[in-house]
Amino acid sequence: MAYHTVTTIWKENMAFETDNPLGNNVIIDTSKENGGDASGLSxxxxxxxxxxxxxxxxxxxxxxxxxxxxxxxxxxxxxxxxxxxxxxxxxxxxxxxxxxxxxxxxxxxxxxxxxxxxxxxxxxxxxxxxxxxxxxxxxxx
Missing domain, CATH: 3.30.300.20 (K homology (KH) domain)
Structure with missing residues (x-):
């Protein structure tokens, strides 16, 4: 059975940085009305x-x-x-x-x-x- 592992790190405020098994990174954030900076994908x-x-x-x-x-x-x-x-x-x-x-x-x-x-x-x-x-x-x- 195959497994995928990602690591997600809190950056600041409501933003997180996550990787994928290929090593690429993506920022996850939320909208300003929900306390984030809208700096990434929800x-x-x-x-x-x-x-x-x-x-x-x-x-x-x-x-x-x-x-x-x-x-x-x-x-x-x-x-x-x-x-x-x-x-x-x-x-x-x-x-x-x-x-x-x-x-x-x-x-x-x-x-x-x-x-x-x-x-x-x-x-x-x-x-x-x-x-x-x-x-x-x-x-x-």
């Missing part, structure tokens, strides 16, 4: 970014294997928080945006589906506590 926003990054890595790798080229690709993730504490994302919408003039929609849809249904572990974790909705958008250059 923990919940980082979760949405992790979801987008995990699926994005899958999609890019799969499209490369399929020899599919796109001019631009972005993922927008929106999370709806519960009203009561502890607040968590009860639903999440993941919008995949692909830009190009000759997009191969069938292969793009296959790559997204494989990420969503098979490869993205963060997506699977989100499904344990949230309704996850997926949508694909195509844009001409």
């Amino acid at each position: 923990p919940k926003a980082m979760m949405l970014s992790s979801l987008a990054g995990c699926s994005g890595l899958d999609v890019v790798a799969l499209l490369s294997k399929m020899r599919v080229e796109v001019d631009d690709f972005k993922i927008i993730v929106k999370g709806e928080l519960t009203e009561e504490h502890p607040k968590y994302y009860s639903s999440v919408t993941v919008d995949y945006h692909f830009t190009g003039n000759n997009l191969k929609k069938d292969k793009i849809e296959k790559a997204v589906a494989l990420s969503v249904e098979k490869y993205c572990g963060v997506m699977e974790m989100f499904r344990k506590f949230a309704e996850v909705k997926i949508e694909i958008f195509y844009h001409k250059k």
